[in-house]
Amino acid sequence: MLLQRTIPLWIAIAAGFLMLASSFLRPTQGLGEDFANAFSVIAAIAFVLGAGSLLKANLAKVSRRDAGWGFAVVTLAAFLITLTVGLFKVGVHPSPEFPTAPFSGSQQAADTPFGWLYEYVMVPLTSTMFALLAFFVASAAFRAFRAKNAAAVLLLVTAFIMLLGRTFAGVVLTGWLPDWASGLRLENLSVFVMQVFNTAGNRAIIIGIALGVAATSLRILLGVDRSWMGGGGRG
Amino acid sequence: MSGMGGQGAADGPLQRAAAWLVRLERLDRRWVFLTMGLAVLVPILWIGLTGRTFPETPTPAAQAVFDQIERLPEGSRVLFSFDYDPASAGELQPMATSLLRHCAARKLKVVCMALWPLGSNMAERTIAQVIRQDFPDRREGVDFANLGFQAGNEGVMKVTLTDLRKAFPRDARGQSTQDLPILQGVRSVRDFPLLIVVGAGYPGCKEWVQYVVTACGGSLKMVGGCTGVSAPQLYPYFPAQLSGLLGAIKGAAEYESLVNSAMGGETPPKYLEAQRRMAPQLFGHLLMVGLIVLGNLIYAAGRIRRAAA
């Protein structure tokens, strides 16, 4: 109990208050940076555990021939190839400053296998996944944006103003309005919505979230809430 | 038992239309995906063939970004943070390209950095595309530099407030930042008149505003570029903490048109990417409006049928 709950709690409280002090007291600023660096080091060490878990889970899936085990083979292959190519700097040319040292070059250079993996595997795959959002937002709009009440109607009207105002369609539809009514042009309306309504709403949400963060942090710092250690409540 | 009135109502044109629309409620979403794919693909092909783009009228936020760079005298230093990765390059790369081009054309000294692991690659790609191709007389380390990526998110930002070299002891080439000519006389981010951030999420423009710009108390001006979903949460900071904002590909297109107009002459295609993407955006948005209208018609049709039943 001491090692599993009490000591971690006191480490969290002490580190938290020291980080807080580092925001206000100049002599402790370096301490705050050191704690942040310590977290990065711990996270890097923890990556070994994560990688081990990844290998174990996927190897088990392959050996048991679970549903979708082919994907596990692809995962393992990609992991091992990228790790090998990057860690051992396969195909990396020596740096011009140190031509006799074989590992002096950067593996991230464009003409290296690692650079090739980045440019022709990583970039297309991540761009593709991000592009899926366009399709999903269309299906979500079709399914979910229904004018069921007054607030929903307001939402839809605003959505139409923004969707049309941020494209050339807004200019075509309302560009003919005279100068004295230019505020009603869709492109100007969309800017007005962003600068007035959106700003007000976002400020309120941001302030609420900031207070929520402050309260949650205080609960953890003061040891009032220990449920982040699991088990629930203060137990 | 429908009776005469019910049978008459069931045969009415409104009822028939409602019955037809309700069938669409179970429309396989793959038809929606296909339609969206065509709405984006066809304009891309059309623009590729014709090379035509829509005219852009800059909004105040985009104009402010342009004005902030224009006001800097020649030789001023600018810190440029590339806080995005290839996933968001579709939206952010055009604005990063135009921003770097504008800075290079104004003969500003640009110090690039990244707080995202792949941001350094994006910086190198942009430098290669803009400075090395179109401004070959600029010297690395003297007129521009890439400090590379540094892990630590806000921690790095806080360190740059006091000691930039401590945050980035070496540049992307591995050379010590102590000897970089471009950083002579620079101790921290406060020594830069302008900070440019192109950010896709966390850490990004918001964190720079919260941890750096606010701490500098107005001496450091910042302009930012962000994705469409991040723009609403950054508008509250404009124009106080954020002197200019490019929101999504629309903001990039507006800024691009400003820079191209200022540069004059024939514009290479690589500096028209944002404006070229406005046509797929137009048809995508029109499709979204159509889908929302169709969805509401289906909903209304369902209510009519339930009321009739």
Place this chain on the structure above:
Amino acid sequence: MPRPRGCRWWTAVALGALLGAARSAMAASDAVDAEPVFMQERLPLLTWIVCIAGATAFFVWRSRRGKPPTIRRIAALEAVDEAIGRATEMGRPVLFIPGIQDMDNIQTVAGITMLGRVARTVAEYDAVVEVPTSRSLVMEAAREAVQASCLAAGRPDAYQPDRINYISDEQFAYTAWVGGAMTREKPAACFYMGCFFAESLIFAETGNAIGAIQIAGTAESSQLPFFVAACDYTLIGEEFFAASAYLSGEPDLLGTLQAQDAGKLAVMTMVVAGAVTATLALVLAWKDGEPWPVLQDASALLQRAMGFQGASSD
């Protein structure tokens, strides 16, 4: 009941000591002509922190004296048991995603807190919870939380560490894995509790396609619209941070929610006061051609109190 003087007096003493120490530090630094220890420009921020901490201490004390606050019903949290029960009946797993950020993000900590509560209910209902994580530290924290929850529920055998896995630090690699797992394994209940970015809509739409009941909670304001549109229940911003206190029902934790509300009330009061002051200064200046100095000073003082240091809005 008579007002407790002792607590108020001690609070005043503590506040005074803190401010006195800060002022002394500033005076001492002036005397020795060195850089001041205390960063004076952050005094408004420190004042806010002290006020919120004081309010927290007061309301926690008040709750312990038998006056816990009444919390409005939050539909998303009421639906947690229903969602897990549905998964148990259907014989399908529960999916819990604690966000894609690391343990240094408070939203991830709040997500792990929620995981502890969800895992306890899952253990009690004899269901299964899958927790794919995007960070190794989060995987370890999640395992600890779930193990402790299974022990607390009296079901230590229900803990299956292999169901809590690290996938990838890369955002869209993680998203692709989770999307594929959801499509293949079809969890009946999906919980998205933590810090999310672009992948939020991909998760929510995939969950919709497989017919899962979805409960989301995040403080990322840019992702809230996607969750609200696509999920059955959404915890918006501070509701997400209140979840732990809400579900526990403990007076101490509920008292901190009151402190949050007190902070909001203070901010609202200052915003209204600032808006009225600035408007009056503008209107009267327009009317008479000369601004009232007292109004301008009041407006500037409010801005300083809110932490704005000379940043202008023109």
